[in-house]
Amino acid sequence: MSTLGEKVKNIRSKNAGPFWITIDIFCGNKKVYDDICINLNNLDVANLLMIDSKNLKRFEIENLKVIKFSFPRNIIQGNIYDRDMHGAQLGILLSEMSY
Amino acid sequence: MKSTKVLVPSGVLGLGFDLKALNTGIKNKPDIIAIDGGSTDSGPFSLGSGTSKYSRAAVKEEWKSLMKAREQAKIPLIIGSCGTCGTDSMVDWMEEITIELAKELNQNLKIAKLYCEQQKHYIKINYKNNKISSLNPAPHLNLSLIDEMTHIVALAGAEQIHECFKTGADIILAGRTSDTAIISALPLMKGADPGASWHGAKIAECGALCSSNPTSGVVLVEFDEFGFNVEAMSKNAFCTPDTVAAHMLYENADPFILLEPGGYMNVTNACYYPINSSKVRVEGATWHPSKNYNVKLEGARIVGYQTSLLVLLRDHYYVKNVIEWTEKLSNFMKKEIKLRMKLDISDYCLDFRHIGMNSTLGDLEKKEGNPVEIGVLCIVTSKNNNISTEIAKLINPFLLHFPLTVNEELPTFAFPYSPVHSDRGCVYEFSLNHLLQLNNPMDAFQIQISEV
Numbered sequence: 001m002s003t004l005g006e007k008v009k010n011i012r013s014k015n016a017g018p019f020w021i022t023i024d025i026f027c028g029n030k031k032v033y034d035d036i037c038i039n040l041n042n043l044d045v046a047n048l049l050m051i052d053s054k055n056l057k058r059f060e061i062e063n064l065k066v067i068k069f070s071f072p073r074n075i076i077q078g079n080i081y082d083r084d085m086h087g088a089q090l091g092i093l094l095s096e097m098s099y
Numbered sequence: 100m101k102s103t104k105v106l107v108p109s110g111v112l113g114l115g116f117d118l119k120a121l122n123t124g125i126k127n128k129p130d131i132i133a134i135d136g137g138s139t140d141s142g143p144f145s146l147g148s149g150t151s152k153y154s155r156a157a158v159k160e161e162w163k164s165l166m167k168a169r170e171q172a173k174i175p176l177i178i179g180s181c182g183t184c185g186t187d188s189m190v191d192w193m194e195e196i197t198i199e200l201a202k203e204l205n206q207n208l209k210i211a212k213l214y215c216e217q218q219k220h221y222i223k224i225n226y227k228n229n230k231i232s233s234l235n236p237a238p239h240l241n242l243s244l245i246d247e248m249t250h251i252v253a254l255a256g257a258e259q260i261h262e263c264f265k266t267g268a269d270i271i272l273a274g275r276t277s278d279t280a281i282i283s284a285l286p287l288m289k290g291a292d293p294g295a296s297w298h299g300a301k302i303a304e305c306g307a308l309c310s311s312n313p314t315s316g317v318v319l320v321e322f323d324e325f326g327f328n329v330e331a332m333s334k335n336a337f338c339t340p341d342t343v344a345a346h347m348l349y350e351n352a353d354p355f356i357l358l359e360p361g362g363y364m365n366v367t368n369a370c371y372y373p374i375n376s377s378k379v380r381v382e383g384a385t386w387h388p389s390k391n392y393n394v395k396l397e398g399a400r401i402v403g404y405q406t407s408l409l410v411l412l413r414d415h416y417y418v419k420n421v422i423e424w425t426e427k428l429s430n431f432m433k434k435e436i437k438l439r440m441k442l443d444i445s446d447y448c449l450d451f452r453h454i455g456m457n458s459t460l461g462d463l464e465k466k467e468g469n470p471v472e473i474g475v476l477c478i479v480t481s482k483n484n485n486i487s488t489e490i491a492k493l494i495n496p497f498l499l500h501f502p503l504t505v506n507e508e509l510p511t512f513a514f515p516y517s518p519v520h521s522d523r524g525c526v527y528e529f530s531l532n533h534l535l536q537l538n539n540p541m542d543a544f545q546i547q548i549s550e551v
Contacts, residue, residue, distance in 0.1 A: 014349065014350050015140060015350065016350050016351055016352040017139060017350075017352070017532070018139050018143070018529040018532070019234075019236055019237075019529075019532050020352045022348070022350070022351065022352050024345075024348050026345075048463075048465075049463065050462065050463055057352065057353070059353070059354050059355070061348075061354055063344065064341065064344055064345060064348070066345070066348060066354075068348055068354055070352040070353065072235070072236045076238075076528065076529055077139070077142060077143070077529065078142035078143040078144070078527070078528065078529065079402075079528055080402060080403070080405075080448060080450070080478070080480050080526060080528075081450065083452070083458065083459055083460065083461050084459055084460070085141075085142045086140065089459050089460065090460070090463075093460065093463060093465065096465065096466070
């Protein structure tokens with residue numbers, strides 16, 4: 001079973017202000033982009049991130065071959081239970097998900 | 100119309116940039132040098148405490164290079180969000196550094212300071228008058244929450260920077276400002292296309308992050324009435340349509356829309372064309388003014404005082420059973436804290452993290468490894484510094500010697516340093532994600548002029 005990270009060019013995540021996190025999936029080419037647009041569903045991503053899928057925003061940016069997910073942080077940046085202030089390690093979960 | 104050129108030396112002052120690239124930038128005859136001083140990205144401590152994330156030495160050295168470049172080019176130099184958080188104290192801190200450097204460099208300067216910090220009573224009046232609205236998601240605002248905040252700032256936009264330009268200052272030291280406004284302000288004033296002015300500003304706000312070589316820092320953006328050109332100034336950096344367009348995604352929840360004071364920008368129809376191997380032309384973004392003039396508010400409050408302890412477990416038996424060990428230790432400590440300090444579990448917070456296991460992702464971690472050792476980080480938070488230190492000292496001997504079962508030899512784990520407990524002082528929390536509606540853009544801001 002291969003992973004999403006092996007399929008695409010790059011996956012990165014980052015804070016978008018203290019209240020949001022955004023994940024960019026750079027697919028690299030049209031074929032991979034089209035495949036992921038169809039086969040990567042929001043519910044699987046939301047379950048992986050333990051968030052309500054209603055709060056997951058999805059953007060498909062064809063000219064860049066990017067699929068982007070944004071969602072409100074469960075824990076505000078820097079709160080006492082926050083583990084990753086910049087949210088930049090979260091993208092690894094998507095990289096390692098089976099695809 | 101003559102184009103307007105903005106030279107952006109780096110994404111933030113204090114992170115470094117290529118001096119040769121800065122020099123190339125100056126040779127291109129920019130109309131202004133614009134740099135950011137920070138944002139909320141480093142966490143709530145900077146705003147909560149009103150201090151800079153970056154070292155004074157790094158900030159001063161880089162600011163010196165920029166002040167010399169400004170003197171050579173005879174153009175204005177602007178910094179937004181002074182000292183990471185853009186409080187009034189940080190604007191004054193940047194002024195102090197600027198005055199020291201002006202003396203060292205023998206420069207005569209007119210300095211405009213834009214103050215963006217908000218008084219609690221002013222925020223309360225606006226709250227009562229329904230002039231404050233929530234963004235999504237936002238902490239629930241009330242008067243007592245406003246009272247708890249140590250610093251509140253409003254993000255200035257292009258309008259407040261225009262007022263600074265009108266003073267004819269050589270150097271503008273702005274408090275908290277939208278990352279983009281320090282770049283968009285001049286082209287907007289000179290009649291460049293508003294959509295392009297904001298779009299180009301967003302692309303260049305992190306310096307050369309929109310190029311192939313992010314650490315080189317310096318980019319030049321040239322704005323006109325139809326669009327903008329962006330070019331990296333380092334020999335080893337290239338802007339391509341992909342690197343430029345990709346930057347719209349960065350730290351942006353919505354890749355098409357950017358909310359700014361006074362309206363929003365939409366890049367849905369933007370087109371990116373290569374001009375040569377290192378320069379990109381962009382057109383097509385649109386600007387949509389809003390009915391009301393809103394500025395974003397940021398605030399931080401104290402949530403407690405922290406003390407942390409770190410212990411290292413190398414013994415295979417304990418590494419294997421670390422979750423059970425931590426649960427037993429945690430339960431035991433709660434009883435001890437109740438017995439000896441008369442504190443209930445609601446009076447403090449005890450958090451254990453397992454470094455080497457899942458300390459980064461917590462419950463989200465899917466992988467299981469076979470670590471040779473585990474670091475157990477114990478974080479104590481309470482309402483009082485002394486209480487957190489006392490709890491940590493109470494935990495200390497048990498963290499060192501706690502056995503998994505009663506019938507075994509007392510273990511001794513590894514403490515990496517002495518003292519074992521580290522008082523982390525005050526910890527803060529971001530408490531505002533709101534908009535403040537203003538009748539006049541300058542209502543919540545003040546400008547002061549000084550000469551050196």
